[in-house]
Amino acid sequence: MQKEETLADYFYQWMETFKKPALAPVTYVKYQNTYRQIKYYFNDESIHSISRLSYQQALNKFAKTHAKRTTAGFHKQIRAAILDAVEEGLISTDFTRKAIITGRKNKKKQKFLSYTEWQKLITYTSNNCTSSLNLIIYLSAVTGMRYAEVLGLTVADIDFKNKTVTINKTWDYKYHTGFKRTKNKSSIRTIDLDRQTLKLLRKLLVTRKFKKEVQQICVDSKGSLPVSATINRYLENLCQELEIPIISFHGLRHTHASILLFKGVNLISVSKRLGHKDVTTTQSVYFHVIKEMEERETDLILSILDEAIK
Known part of the structure; x- marks a missing residue:
């Protein structure tokens, strides 16, 4: 039969x-x-x-x-x-007719975390970087890299001597076609890394015994990379576990930039670090932070004048 x-x-x-x-x-x-x-x-x-x-x-x-x-x-x-x-004529009826379409409701997410919330997240992920998901989240949170940029990082992109990481390609996580160009020319950039991140990456390369320069550093133990749905689900659960507001993966980039701006890093430096086409893009995206900084600066100016006039 x-x-x-x-x-x-x-x-x-x-x-x-x-x-x-x-x-x-x-x-x-x-x-x-x-x-x-x-x-x-x-x-x-x-x-x-x-x-x-x-x-x-x-x-x-x-x-x-x-x-x-x-x-x-x-x-x-x-x-x-x-x-x-x-x-x-293979089948007589269309069983898909009048199907009801539903879907998972997305929980409301914040655009960015506060400094203390961000600190809590990077502390946890840096201490648990044996998981590729934690490593990916950590790298975006401390560099502002986009998801495709983090996945595209290879051994050759890490320069321990100059303490930098170079973004010159991305990884196609949507259609799995391999390495792709960056979003635009300005996205090709070199980012300075802090000592903790360099130490973490050095340990990772030694532990995982990466030998090839083209080896992607964010693969899991099976040599695979997660899709965006997986990383966003994991990040959502992690935020709940750490008792901090839920944000999307792209929210890590917003958080990184917002914190730098609020801590006094100038707009041009932040714009270059993010790989924005120009400062205008950074200004429009992070207007809320810049406005808050202006208000803070106004208070500072007035306090200086009040002090001088006494």
């Missing part, structure tokens, strides 16, 4: 036949991701045995750990394949 075709099998043949020849590789990766998710959420269920009820149950299960937008994209790709299956 011939084994019935599963939903996963049909979807794979469908995307290979109709999508792969017509789409750019980076777009086709999205269909490959959907195929892997179908295998997980539908197992070996036959395409003929899936009902509207069982499809909705699987979709609801998917939605529990994914945002509504992601769930909608997952459903959209499956539905496109199923409509073709109905048209071909």
Whole structure:
């Protein structure tokens, strides 16, 4: 007796036949991701045995750990394949019809942490850097690097003699196409590192026995790098554990810049450290901090004048 075709099998043949020849590789990766998710959420269920009820149950299960937008994209790709299956006469009904799209509600996140909250986070992550997730969070928090920039760091980018790290590439964590160019030319930059971070990185390279200059330093013990959903989920849980406000990964970059500005580092230096195209970009993004600093400076000016006039 011939084994019935599963939903996963049909979807794979469908995307290979109709999508792969017509789409750019980076777009086709999205269909490959959907195929892997179908295998997980539908197992070996036959395409003929899936009902509207069982499809909705699987979709609801998917939605529990994914945002509504992601769930909608997952459903959209499956539905496109199923409509073709109905048209071909392979199945008689469209079980994706009238599906209800839900998704995981994102908890409200702050844009940046205070100095003491940031200190709490970097203390914990620096002390637990054997975990690649902690290392990635720590590096962004103390340098202001973007997620793709941190993942793209290799052994060759760390200069222990000059105490710097160079950002000259990024890693494509979305479509897994490997190394990519930086966001723009100004994103190519060299950042000064503090003694603690240099010490941590030196110990890491020795412990992990990285020999190749092109080796990415943020890989886990299996040589893999996390996707953005994984790191954001981990960061959210870590913030709760440390009893500090929940922020997104990009919030680490905002925190780094805000703290430097509020501690008196000049705008040009912060702008260069972040890799902004110009100071205007930094001014617009961190207007709230600059405004608060101006108010503080006004108080300082008046106190100086009051003291002098006595």
